[in-house]
Amino acid sequence: MGATGTSTADRTLNILAGIARTEEVRRNLDLDLFKFHLLDSLGMVQLMVALSEEFGIEVSPSEIGREDWATPRKIIAYMESRAGV
Amino acid sequence: MNILERIDSLGRRVPEKVAHVSGPSTLTYGTLLYRSNALAAQIAGMLPDDGSPVVVLGHKECEMLVAFLSVIKSGHPYAPVDAFLPPQRVARIRDTSGSQLTLTPEYVSRLPDIQAAPPRRQAKPSDPYYIMFTSGSTGDPKGVVITFGCLEDFLVWMLAEQRMAEGQEVFLNQAPFSFDLSIMDLYLSLLTGGTLFSVTSQDIANPRQLYQKLAAAQLTIWVSTPSFARLCLAERRFNAEMLPRLRLFLFCGETLPPEVAAVLLDRFPAAEVWNTYGPTEATVAMTSVRIDRQMIEHYPSLPIGFPKPRTLALVMDEAGWPVAPGERGEIVIAGPNVSPGYLGRPDLTARSFFKLDGQQAYRTGDWGRYRDGLLFFEGRKDSQIKLHGYRIEIGDIEANLRALPGVRDATVVPEGKDGSYDSLTAYLIMADRPSGSDFEVSCTIREQLAERLPAYMLPRKFCFRQSFPMTTNGKVDRRSLVDST
Structure with a gap:
């Protein structure tokens, strides 16, 4: 739990919405981020860096496959497993 | 040689x-x-x-x-x-x-x-x-x-x-x-x-x-x-x-x-x-x-x-x-x-x-x-940009957007900071807007554009407008267009 009381999911979505530049990522957690061009390779790395800073943990590009991070739901699940919710 | x-x-x-x-x-x-x-x-x-x-x-x-x-x-x-x-x-x-x-x-x-x-x-x-x-x-x-x-x-x-x-x-x-x-x-x-x-x-x-x-x-x-x-x-x-x-x-x-x-x-x-x-x-x-x-x-x-x-x-x-x-x-x-x-x-x-x-x-x-005898690059005179190293004419994207059915006018703005860009935003005036949410219409337009342009030239975000603000010399005022978002 962050000091602000927001959940890991909310904090992840805030960052994702900023990088994908659409609120649609909150409305549809199963949105295919790559298919809809909301993330590309550089965007994915940007997201990893931003999440690393937000949660104070290392999110390492060499450990994540594209398919592991294809939707908002998958990214949230990953961050919850890492941040211990 | x-x-x-x-x-x-x-x-x-x-x-x-x-x-x-x-x-x-x-x-x-x-x-x-x-x-x-x-x-x-x-x-x-x-x-x-x-x-x-x-x-x-x-x-x-x-x-x-x-x-x-x-x-x-x-x-x-x-x-x-x-x-x-x-x-x-x-x-x-x-x-x-x-x-x-x-x-x-x-x-x-x-x-x-x-x-x-x-x-x-x-x-x-x-x-x-x-x-x-x-x-x-x-x-x-x-x-x-x-x-x-x-x-x-x-x-x-x-x-x-x-x-x-x-x-x-x-x-x-x-x-x-x-x-x-x-x-x-x-x-x-x-x-x-x-x-x-x-x-x-x-x-x-x-x-x-x-x-x-x-x-x-x-x-x-x-x-x-x-x-x-x-x-x-x-x-x-x-x-x-x-x-x-x-x-x-x-x-x-x-x-x-x-x-x-x-x-x-x-x-x-x-x-x-x-x-x-x-x-x-x-x-x-x-x-x-x-x-x-x-x-x-x-x-x-x-x-x-x-x-x-x-x-x-x-x-x-x-x-x-x-x-x-x-x-x-x-x-x-x-x-x-x-x-x-x-x-x-x-x-x-x-x-x-x-x-x-x-x-x-x-x-x-x-x-x-x-x-000091060294050359420095200080940006472009025109609207050519580099996005992830790719050379892109903004006019190229706009012309291809205008050629799509239903699009009356298009303005494309690169997004980023410190003169380095990481994505593109397209502002569109639609002649007739298809039904669906903004996001759904964006996806349709992006798909149509992808038949004409390489992926690195596709805007990430689409915004819909009734008109574009104009500068005094009759050009689209890109700055106030962005500020209105």
């Missing part, structure tokens, strides 16, 4: 040496020699000896190298086109180039296994070697003609400036062959008997796989856009331990951010970092400078360097006079590396190319300034 002779001689001297690694495939200098000879003989039999360009359509396959050299040996220039371009765009390039033949990796791999002597012909320095297609402001790609003379001049300079160990180097090939940055790694590698190691779009889409391959590649010379290095640096293990043989970074294609250079020097203490600059019209690059810590501390934005020998890089005012030292002006390049112009477009050629004291000269449209 005779480029082809030098590469061919490696095929005879070190036929088993690996020239190219791409995905699971490798190509030796011996195979490159005899396959390109056979294909050259075939092409010469198929096409009239008219110097018409041959489109080579593919990605990073080993067959691409065979195709490039065989086209040259057959007496034609090649136009490299990436297979990820939508078919419509490829067709436009084919029409513009007047190409009568398109080679693909599949075509090359089906070539019968025969020995054949290539046609005997002596190229003149003024003969076109390759045609590089780049974004045009009216929505049509334009082909930059690079001659044997241009390419040789560029390569002679690079080989003299960067000491490369014959037969010892492994070069990173990051840029697609349709982007002229790849000319730097491809030909420096082939001329020094090195190995070219390609990262494919599949590798780039899959960071995990990318780092595994980079670690295994034994790279010695890194050639990429700064954006790609930045992407790799996101992984903390990307350092001298992962790439122990790496000794030289060569950057081109876009502004090198000081923080990227600084982190590279930290992580690779034994390696040199070089910044280079040049438009496609002046053959890949024509200024260079080694970036060290002192320079990073001293200059908030890094210099693009000193002009190469035999080439002038002048900073000129609107009237075409050199500005006073330290003043800003347009960078104008004159020398043997400057292209004769755009293929089949005398109108566009006349606008940007001219003769300066008998030398071919090109107005870059780039703002520049000399400080």
Whole structure:
């Protein structure tokens, strides 16, 4: 739990919405981020860096496959497993 | 220097040496020699000896190298086109180039296994070697003609400036062959008997796989856009331990951010970092400078360097006079590396190319300034941008958006900070708006646009407007358009 009381999911979505530049990522957690061009390779790395800073943990590009991070739901699940919710 | 002779001689001297690694495939200098000879003989039999360009359509396959050299040996220039371009765009390039033949990796791999002597012909320095297609402001790609003379001049300079160990180097090939940055790694590698190691779009889409391959590649010379290095640096293990043989970074294609250079020097203490600059019209690059810590501390934005020998890089005012030292002006390049112009477009050629004291000269449209004898890049005069190293005319995207059904008008704005862009936003006025949420309509439009433009030119965000704010001189007021969001 962050000091602000927001959940890991909310904090992840805030960052994702900023990088994908659409609120649609909150409305549809199963949105295919790559298919809809909301993330590309550089965007994915940007997201990893931003999440690393937000949660104070290392999110390492060499450990994540594209398919592991294809939707908002998958990214949230990953961050919850890492941040211990 | 005779480029082809030098590469061919490696095929005879070190036929088993690996020239190219791409995905699971490798190509030796011996195979490159005899396959390109056979294909050259075939092409010469198929096409009239008219110097018409041959489109080579593919990605990073080993067959691409065979195709490039065989086209040259057959007496034609090649136009490299990436297979990820939508078919419509490829067709436009084919029409513009007047190409009568398109080679693909599949075509090359089906070539019968025969020995054949290539046609005997002596190229003149003024003969076109390759045609590089780049974004045009009216929505049509334009082909930059690079001659044997241009390419040789560029390569002679690079080989003299960067000491490369014959037969010892492994070069990173990051840029697609349709982007002229790849000319730097491809030909420096082939001329020094090195190995070219390609990262494919599949590798780039899959960071995990990318780092595994980079670690295994034994790279010695890194050639990429700064954006790609930045992407790799996101992984903390990307350092001298992962790439122990790496000794030289060569950057081109876009502004090198000081923080990227600084982190590279930290992580690779034994390696040199070089910044280079040049438009496609002046053959890949024509200024260079080694970036060290002192320079990073001293200059908030890094210099693009000193002009190469035999080439002038002048900073000129609107009237075409050199500005006073330290003043800003347009960078104008004159020398043997400057292209004769755009293929089949005398109108566009006349606008940007001219003769300066008998030398071919090109107005870059780039703002520049000399400080301490070093040239600095200070942005664009027009609306051309670099996005992740790709050269894009904003007008090209707008023209293609306006051509879509239902779109009345379109304005595209690059997004980013500190003059470095990371995505595009399109503002649209719809004549009739399809039903659905803004997001759904955006997706439909993006899909339609993807049939006309390469993926790197597609806007990430679409905003819908009833009208565009105008400036007093009747142009779209891009600033208030963005502020209204």
